[in-house]
Amino acid sequence: AQRVTQPEKLLSVFKGAPVELKCNYSYSGSPELFWYVQYSRQRLQLLLRHISRESIKGFTADLNKGETSFHLKKPFAQEEDSAMYYCAVNTGGFKTIFGAGTRLFVKA
Amino acid sequence: GAGVSQSPSNKVTEKGKDVELRCDPISGHTALYWYRQSLGQGLEFLIYFQGNSAPDKSGLPSDRFSAERTGGSVSTLTIQRTQQEDSAVYLCASSLDGTGREKLFFGSGTQLSVL
Numbered sequence: 676a677q678r679v680t681q682p683e684k685l686l687s688v689f690k691g692a693p694v695e696l697k698c699n700y701s702y703s704g705s706p707e708l709f710w711y712v713q714y715s716r717q718r719l720q721l722l723l724r725h726i727s728r729e730s731i732k733g734f735t736a737d738l739n740k741g742e743t744s745f746h747l748k749k750p751f752a753q754e755e756d757s758a759m760y761y762c763a764v765n766t767g768g769f770k771t772i773f774g775a776g777t778r779l780f781v782k783a
Numbered sequence: 784g785a786g787v788s789q790s791p792s793n794k795v796t797e798k799g800k801d802v803e804l805r806c807d808p809i810s811g812h813t814a815l816y817w818y819r820q821s822l823g824q825g826l827e828f829l830i831y832f833q834g835n836s837a838p839d840k841s842g843l844p845s846d847r848f849s850a851e852r853t854g855g856s857v858s859t860l861t862i863q864r865t866q867q868e869d870s871a872v873y874l875c876a877s878s879l880d881g882t883g884r885e886k887l888f889f890g891s892g893t894q895l896s897v898l
Contacts, residue, residue, distance in 0.1 A: 684823065707884045718786075719826075719874065719889040726884070761825065769814065769833065769881045770842075773826035 677702050679764050681774035688752050689782050696747040696777045698736075698762030708745040709763040709771070710736055719761070722747075732756070752781045789875050789890035796865055797898055804860040804893045806875030812888070814881035815858050817850060820872040820892065829873075832858060833881035865897045 678701040688694050700706065708725040723731045725738050725745065736747045745762060762774040788807040796802050808815050817829040828842040832852040843849070847865075852858040862869055872894050876887040 718891045721886040769831050775825035
């Protein structure tokens with residue numbers, strides 16, 4: 676079965692430090708991968724997706740098919756990056772599977 | 784509308800009661816999804832509607848859960864004989880189509896508390 680694993684429930688970094696939120700998935704094909712973010716008191720929203728090859732708010736994510744990973748990275752964390760981050764995978768059907776989420780806390 | 788609308792935003796009920804949660808998707812979006820968000824569990828897929836096709840109910844956790852979508856727009860998720868383990872945030876999302884490769888637009892959710 677498809678599975679998305681985010682090993683860290685909580686990640687705490689200092690402002691200006693690099694941050695990496697890990698995501699691994701179990702699927703042997705060519706999935707579509709997403710990162711969604713939920714800021715405090717806001718609704719869940721798309722941050723970025725693999726197919727767009729974009730950088731949003733300084734975040735990037737690279738697909739590593741060999742390691743089946745899609746880690747989210749930012750070189751210099753900001754306090755406003757503090758939020759809940761969810762990795763999500765879609766394998767071509769309608770069902771998008773989400774990980775358990777990682778809460779990022781950026782300390783001043 | 785401006786986005787996906789869900790009501791109520793909060794619902795407190797007693798164990799054994801039935802509850803109805805409502806979702807109004809973005810106009811023109813053919814696909815509608817219900818997810819359940821529990822602490823530490825991520826988002827659990829519940830059910831999916833695509834246009835006027837029969838819904839995929841494969842994610843519903845028990846037969847106490849049901850959902851319908853009237854006229855291809857508004858959806859209602861019903862939980863009968865609620866249990867304490869049903870307490871969670873119920874999120875509705877819609878997307879332009881049902882390929883799964885389009886981004887999902889989420890509502891603010893309904894926080895359900897079963898006492």
